[in-house]
Amino acid sequence: MIDKRVPDLSAAVAPIHDGAAVMIGGFGSSGIPMGLIHALLDRGAxxxxxxxxxxxxxEVGISALLREGLVSKVVCSYPRTPGSIWFERRYEAGEVELEVVPQGTLAERIRAAGAGLGGFLTPTAYGTLLAEGKETRVIDGIGYVLEPPLPADFALxxxxxxxRWGNVRYHATARNFNPVMAMAARHTIAEVRTLSDTPLDPHSVxxxxxxxxxxxxxxxxx
Amino acid sequence: MMRLTEDQIAARLAADIPDSAYVNLGIGLPNRVAQHVPEGREVFYQTENGLLGVGPAPLPGQEDPELIDASKKLVTTLPGAAFFDQAESFAIMRGGHLNIAVLGAYQVAQNGDLANWATLDDKHPPAVGGAMDLVAGVPQILVIMRHTDRAGEPKLLERCTYPLTGAGVVNRVYTDLGVFAVTPDGFRVVELAAGNSLDEVQAETGARLLA
Known part of the structure; x- marks a missing residue:
């Protein structure tokens, strides 16, 4: 029988080890697996x-992970949101490494990892600082940058x-990065507002x- | 100098958005354009966090914390709206499906180069978001910004000094002093804000303006 349910948040994050690469869904304040992040904070990996x-x-979510010094590297498109105090402090002190990736390239690199692709050619960032040192191609007069897949050990x-089969549906703009991240990790942990014993309608998954x-x-x- | 207010600049830009257009609005001043689209036009806004058909702010009591735009503001949906994930959202942007993107800028050069994601200040982390994807895939890039920066330095330049978001991507620039088209010969004045002469506006511009 397939049953992916785990009893609580701390059991869910127990496999996350020191040095792990962890994808975390969400955009702004919506679609963030806040329960799992705080369980990870308590675990202290x-x-x-x-x-x-x-x-x-x-003082919550990823910002709290940064505050507690649990994060050595951040891969993101937009670290400079209002209130991103702990990232800014760690960054200014040189305590956290930053890789800035254009948002669409970030999503597609994650999707490529989940879809078994070796990367893709994108016109995004061609001719800019973010393409420096990367392989490029010109196809039909348009310049492209070769971007590698971005996998992870865990996705929250x-x-x-x-x-119980692990199917997930989303609400409104809380979908954002969650579906592509779910595909791209070796071990994906889903936090849902309601977990039902009966299967979701397959149309809604x-x-x-x-x-x-x-x-x-x-x-x-x- | 006679300067347009931010809402006046937004209204001027909105007048150039045609009926039935699919549009992405950047964070900040670009976001205000939605409030000024003339009556009778149906314009569909995309927000890159995963919604096409962004509606106005919710009425009190009808807020949904998981229904937000790229500025992280609470929004609503319009009839005909759709939700999608990030990969699909950026396929919409990069794949040439939108008609217009409205962006802010630190600098715009006379060849259409855009700089709006990083300054030369190492202390502050750079933040690119979806700007590079938009300029790579949207056919019409309209910039809305103040004509000069806080120090009074021109933002319309012969060449950008900040790192580029995209090379040769801007079509038009809307500022508090007028509307300027990027042409093969440089910036052409489409119109000046009422009450200003070309010489006065030229004095606040870092590239030659063509009448």
Whole structure:
């Protein structure tokens, strides 16, 4: 029988080890797996590489991981959101490495990892600082940059509803990076607002359960 | 000098957005353009975090914390709206499906080069977001910005001094002093804000303006 449910948040993050590369879904304040992040904070795994669109804000979520010194590298498109105090402090002190990736390239590199691709050619960033040192091609007069896939050890994603098979559906703009990240990690952990014993309507499933390894209910909305 | 307010610049730009256009608005001043689209036009806004058909701010009591735009502001959906994930959202942007993107800028050069993601200040981390994807894939790039920076230095230049977001990508620039088209010969004045002469505006511009 397939049953990916785990009893609680701390059991869900127990496999996350020091030095792991961890994808974290969310954009701004929506679709962030806040319960899983705070369980990871309690677990205290160190030397993490965090792959996410933003670098957190305030004293919660990714910002709290940075505050506690658990993060050694951030891969993101937009670290400079209002309230990203802990990222800025760690960055200014040289305590965290930053890789800035254009948002669409970030999403597609993650998707490529999940889809078994060796990379892709994108016109994004061609001729800019972010393409320096990268292989380029000109096809039909348009310049492209070769971008590699971006996999991870773990993905933490947040959905609206899930079932024991690991299927997840999302609410509104909380979908964002969650579906592509779910595909791209060796071990994907989904936090859902409601976890049901009955299967989700297959029409409504956005992340098929095959991509999810553990699923846990966390009713609080961030 | 007579200077347009930010809302006046946004309204001037909005007048150039045709009916039925699919448009992406950047964070900050570009976001205000949505409030000024003339009556009778149906314009569909995309927000890159995963929504096409962005509606106005919700009424009190109807806020949905998981329904936000790229500025992280609470929004609503319009009839005909759709949600999608990041990979699909950037396929919309990079794949040439939108008609217009409206962006802010630190600098624009007379050849259409755009700089809007990083300064030369090492202390502050650079933040690119979706800007490079938009300029790579959207056919019409409209810039909305103040004509000069806080120190009074020109932002319309012969060449950008900040790192580029994209080379030769800008079509038009809307500022508090007028509207300027990027042409093979440089910046052409489409119109000047009422009350200013070409010489006065030229004095605040770092590239030659063509009448």
């Amino acid at each position: 160190r030397g993490l590489t965090v792959i996410s669109n933003n670098a957190g804000a305030g 994603v947040r959905g609206e509803a899930g079932d 956005v992340t098929p359960g095959i991509f999810v390894h553990a699923i846990v209910e966390h009713g609080e909305r961030p």
